[in-house]
Amino acid sequence: MTAPPAGLPEGRPDHDAANRLDSAEAADPGNHRPILTGSDLSRITARIAHQILEKTRGATDTVLLGIPTRGVPLAARLADRIAAFEGVQVPVGTLDVTLYRDDLRLQRTRAVGPTDLPPGGIDGKRVILADDVLFSGRTVRAALDALNDLGRPSQVQLAVLVDRGHRQLPIRADYVGKNLPTSLAESVRVLLREVDGADAVLLAGPSEDTVPAAGGERR
Amino acid sequence: MITHLLSAADLDRATATLVLDTATEMATVAGREVKKLPTLRGRTVVNLFYEDSTRTRTSFEVAAKRLSADVINFSAKGSSVSKGESLKDTALTLQAMGADAVVIRHSASGAPHRLARWVDGSVVNAGDGTHEHPTQALLDAYTMRSRLGTLEGLRVAIVGDVLHSRVARSNVLLLATLGAKVTLVSPPTLLPVGVGCWPCAVGYDLDAVLADVDVVMMLRVQRERMNDSYFPSAREYARRYGLDVARAGRLPEHAIVMHPGPMNRGMEIAPEVADSARATIVEQVANGVSVRMAVLYLLLGGKS
Numbered sequence: 001m002t003a004p005p006a007g008l009p010e011g012r013p014d015h016d017a018a019n020r021l022d023s024a025e026a027a028d029p030g031n032h033r034p035i036l037t038g039s040d041l042s043r044i045t046a047r048i049a050h051q052i053l054e055k056t057r058g059a060t061d062t063v064l065l066g067i068p069t070r071g072v073p074l075a076a077r078l079a080d081r082i083a084a085f086e087g088v089q090v091p092v093g094t095l096d097v098t099l100y101r102d103d104l105r106l107q108r109t110r111a112v113g114p115t116d117l118p119p120g121g122i123d124g125k126r127v128i129l130a131d132d133v134l135f136s137g138r139t140v141r142a143a144l145d146a147l148n149d150l151g152r153p154s155q156v157q158l159a160v161l162v163d164r165g166h167r168q169l170p171i172r173a174d175y176v177g178k179n180l181p182t183s184l185a186e187s188v189r190v191l192l193r194e195v196d197g198a199d200a201v202l203l204a205g206p207s208e209d210t211v212p213a214a215g216g217e218r219r
Numbered sequence: 220m221i222t223h224l225l226s227a228a229d230l231d232r233a234t235a236t237l238v239l240d241t242a243t244e245m246a247t248v249a250g251r252e253v254k255k256l257p258t259l260r261g262r263t264v265v266n267l268f269y270e271d272s273t274r275t276r277t278s279f280e281v282a283a284k285r286l287s288a289d290v291i292n293f294s295a296k297g298s299s300v301s302k303g304e305s306l307k308d309t310a311l312t313l314q315a316m317g318a319d320a321v322v323i324r325h326s327a328s329g330a331p332h333r334l335a336r337w338v339d340g341s342v343v344n345a346g347d348g349t350h351e352h353p354t355q356a357l358l359d360a361y362t363m364r365s366r367l368g369t370l371e372g373l374r375v376a377i378v379g380d381v382l383h384s385r386v387a388r389s390n391v392l393l394l395a396t397l398g399a400k401v402t403l404v405s406p407p408t409l410l411p412v413g414v415g416c417w418p419c420a421v422g423y424d425l426d427a428v429l430a431d432v433d434v435v436m437m438l439r440v441q442r443e444r445m446n447d448s449y450f451p452s453a454r455e456y457a458r459r460y461g462l463d464v465a466r467a468g469r470l471p472e473h474a475i476v477m478h479p480g481p482m483n484r485g486m487e488i489a490p491e492v493a494d495s496a497r498a499t500i501v502e503q504v505a506n507g508v509s510v511r512m513a514v515l516y517l518l519l520g521g522k523s
Contacts, residue, residue: 099258104258104521105520105521105522109517109521109522111237111241112244112245115247149253
């Protein structure tokens with residue numbers, strides 16, 4: 001696991017965070033507590049990129065697949081960082097898992113997003129799935145099923161920005177940006193510039209849109 | 220999302236676009252080695268066909284099977300219908316068997332609307348009488364969009380027997396919703412009463428519109444319905460409303476030729492035109508599967 005030793009604060013909610021989160025707060029004036037700020041996020045992506053390079057010995061034969069919505073820009077950022085550090089261009093793709101979810105009939109119909117594999121495909125490659133929040137593990141299970149139908153990777157790894165716990169399946173991430181112990185009544189919101197116009201991770205207190213225990217990951 | 224797909228008019232612009240976008244993603248499945256998704260595992264789709272139709276029935280069957288649904292094909296021939304069972308009793312039987320969706324083709328206009336009141340599952344209209352055929356309109360719109368990029372402002376001519384054509388009616392409604400400009404070109408005897416209220420233009424001269432369209436959709440001359448004298452002779456119809464090589468030559472460079480099939484080659488469309496690069500007839504069949512997958516997913520994929 002890539003979790004830092006206990007006691008070493010990773011994302012510190014500094015005092016001027018609130019000022020930087022103006023747009024996010026304006027969009028949703030709930031009781032959101034900032035956990036990570038934009039600069040924390042850039043440090044974290046840099047760290048994960050380094051860890052990927054270290055663990056995969058140079059990220060050769062590696063493909064990054066982002067799980068929509070926010071896994072996609074995350075995968076692109078990791079590839080950018082890896083290119084900046086080592087000059088290695090890791091192919092980036094998108095893997096939509098909607099059609100493989102096990103909670104389809106429990107929720108309203110979801111729109112299907114695009115699945116774009118890099119030109120080289122994934123056969124025999126090391127696939128690193130990227131997502132924003134790891135929660136029940138059901139999204140990752142769906143992603144593993146989807147990968148099965150698309151090819152045969154030599155290895156599959158998982159990189160997430162936030163691991164909030166409460167796993168319902170035996171799944172763990174290879175690269176974790178921040179371990180964030182939460183209660184089920186809380187929800188974690190990840191904001192990324194490419195999607196939301198700002199970079200931040202927010203923790204919201206109990207609210208009526210909190211996902212029930214049997215539901216999927218909160219994105 | 221809607222519960223049933225009975226008419227192209229059920230779809231507003233956002234929903235219709237959602238169906239087309241979903242179909243784009245479904246189309247990528249056809250190119251894969253494993254052409255199967257687990258999405259509708261455990262769901263049952265009944266194909267209830269009171270009229271013969273290999274093309275549409277197979278298309279729905281392939282679509283449902285690619286989504287892992289169980290498919291029951293039920294044709295009126297050789298079933299209890301020939302013993303006199305009513306549509307309502309058939310519906311209740313299907314209901315008791317736990318059908319999640321019923322795809323119905325019926326010779327009576329409005330039969331799917333009746334059925335929708337009797338069953339709990341979703342009802343998809345696969346053609347009712349001379350009324351509508353919404354999934355055909357969706358696949359036509361999808362084909363136009365994938366060939367020409369956009370539907371907004373597209374000029375579409377629908378040519379032929381509009382009176383008996385559920386394809387024409389559904390296309391006029393859907394294309395108007397999606398921002399295309401439709402012109403119906405037909406002999407006056409083959410236009411329905413009240414066509415003036417449809418959201419389209421009407422013309423009688425094919426040559427007058429050819430130079431000015433992006434899409435020509437030729438309709439099948441339904442010989443089985445030609446029991447009255449709608450036009451003097453097949454030859455005269457072909458001369459005035461058939462898309463021959465000379466007429467196809469006057470189309471703009473980028474224009475495409477569509478036909479819902481099955482074709483009467485030499486009657487409404489010349490074989491050379493049907494086999495040319497601008498014809499999308501085979502493509503339409505392939506797109507039909509993607510669009511029907513999208514419709515079944517959007518109707519059955521979520522909580523009802």
